[in-house]
Amino acid sequence: MENVFDYEDIQLIPAKCIVNSRSECDTSVTFGKHTFKLPVVPANMQTIIDEKIAIYLAENNYFYIMHRFEPEKRSAFIKDMASRNLISSISVGVKEEEYSFVEELTKENLIPDYITIDIAHGHSNAVINMIKHIKKHLPETFVIAGNVGTPEAVRELEHAGADATKVGIGPGKVCITKIKTGFGTGGWQLAALRWCAKAATKPIIADGGIRTHGDIAKSVRFGAYMVMIGSLFAGHEESPGETIEKDGKLYKEYFGSASEFQKGEKKNVEGKKMIVEHKGSLQDTLVEMEQDLQSSISYAGGNKLEAIRTVDYVVVKNSIFNGDKVY
Numbered sequence: 528m529e530n531v532f533d534y535e536d537i538q539l540i541p542a543k544c545i546v547n548s549r550s551e552c553d554t555s556v557t558f559g560k561h562t563f564k565l566p567v568v569p570a571n572m573q574t575i576i577d578e579k580i581a582i583y584l585a586e587n588n589y590f591y592i593m594h595r596f597e598p599e600k601r602s603a604f605i606k607d608m609a610s611r612n613l614i615s616s617i618s619v620g621v622k623e624e625e626y627s628f629v630e631e632l633t634k635e636n637l638i639p640d641y642i643t644i645d646i647a648h649g650h651s652n653a654v655i656n657m658i659k660h661i662k663k664h665l666p667e668t669f670v671i672a673g674n675v676g677t678p679e680a681v682r683e684l685e686h687a688g689a690d691a692t693k694v695g696i697g698p699g700k701v702c703i704t705k706i707k708t709g710f711g712t713g714g715w716q717l718a719a720l721r722w723c724a725k726a727a728t729k730p731i732i733a734d735g736g737i738r739t740h741g742d743i744a745k746s747v748r749f750g751a752y753m754v755m756i757g758s759l760f761a762g763h764e765e766s767p768g769e770t771i772e773k774d775g776k777l778y779k780e781y782f783g784s785a786s787e788f789q790k791g792e793k794k795n796v797e798g799k800k801m802i803v804e805h806k807g808s809l810q811d812t813l814v815e816m817e818q819d820l821q822s823s824i825s826y827a828g829g830n831k832l833e834a835i836r837t838v839d840y841v842v843v844k845n846s847i848f849n850g851d852k853v854y
């Protein structure tokens with residue numbers, strides 16, 4: 528495999544500006560039947576999203592994916608979102624009870640707009656069978672399947688009926704898959720995204736490893752239609768979980784979906800728990816993300832997100848921050 532690189536190793540090359548103000552640049556993206564303000568989705572993790580945040584995001588035209596760790600709440604959630612005339616977007620696993628859950632949704636005529644199959648190793652028959660099951664019972668629902676890290680996996684999941692695939696095994700901030708198993712796209716996530724995008728005929732979500740807003744533009748350049756982000760969304764006022772005070776500073780917890788803390792047992796643990804600095808309001812971060820992405824579009828020499836997809840780039844091997852801290 529040639530050209531292995533990650534976010535840190537790449538700089539996009541500016542093209543002649545065609546706008547008079549960054550505010551003229553349009554960051555919106557169409558994903559499935561809907562158009563959203565940003566090509567960004569907060570990770571479907573329990574310390575990143577809850578019902579209240581989902582409503583806020585949907586009301587304000589941002590894409591969201593509800594996590595699957597309170598399975599009994601999902602039907603009521605879909606009903607509630609429908610009663611508010613908002614999109615519904617949920618996650619499922621692949622265990623036996625999830626098959627019955629999908630069938631129940633059909634019986635109750637609860638049709639989610641989006642379902643994400645949220646599994647660590649998505650290149651598997653378990654995921655292929657679940658895609659087929661959802662497409663059989665809920666044919667109108669847009670199915671996102673993952674996670675994967677190879678073109679073969681993207682092709683197989685698309686062939687099974689997935690409407691989008693999610694790329695990223697091991698690059699996450701609270702991930703320890705790379706350490707515990709020796710496998711994954713950690714350290715070369717951006718190159719893996721590029722590799723997968725070349726094979727994809729449907730949209731790809733880049734998942735994990737985003738550390739700066741510029742990484743969103745880089746993901747778009749290398750083939751992402753959506754970018755899933757955990758750690759940058761953790762620690763906000765609205766984020767689920769307790770605020771912790773330590774040495775006079777405020778923090779919030781962020782834990783992996785495969786952490787011992789999430790699982791409640793020490794079995795196949797591939798995630799950890801950490802605390803992150805309290806960041807203020809989610810809305811401020813979303814606005815800053817939009818402004819930064821508008822600026823990226825202007826540097827790409829366009830006024831729409833599409834302009835970023837074709838910009839030139841250079842590989843600067845781990846040197847773009849010159850040893851500086853990111854912020």
Ligand SMILES: NC(=O)C1=CN([C@@H]2O[C@H](COP(=O)(O)OP(=O)(O)OC[C@H]3O[C@@H](n4cnc5c(N)ncnc54)[C@H](OP(=O)(O)O)[C@@H]3O)[C@@H](O)[C@H]2O)C=CC1
Nearest residue numbers: 620621645646647648674695696697698704784785795797
């Ligand atoms: N993006 C990433 O890099 C990663 C993300 N995660 C997140 O952690 C959460 C838990 O993930 P996951 O463990 O898949 O979900 P589950 O714990 O729900 O497991 C789903 C099913 O798949 C089986 N399974 C899980 N991993 C493997 C594997 N490597 N090979 C064969 N079978 C497997 C499990 O059986 P059994 O447990 O008996 O093996 C179980 O039956 C998810 O939210 C996922 O997104 C976890 C790791 C990596």
Ligand SMILES: Nc1nc2c(ncn2[C@@H]2O[C@H](COP(=O)(O)O)[C@@H](O)[C@H]2O)c(=O)[nH]1
Nearest residue numbers: 570699700702735736757758783784785798
């Ligand atoms: N290996 C693990 N990966 C995990 C776990 N929980 C979540 N995730 C993945 O991380 C991203 C978020 O990454 P970030 O760099 O933006 O913080 C998330 O969307 C999942 O794909 C876990 O326990 N283990």
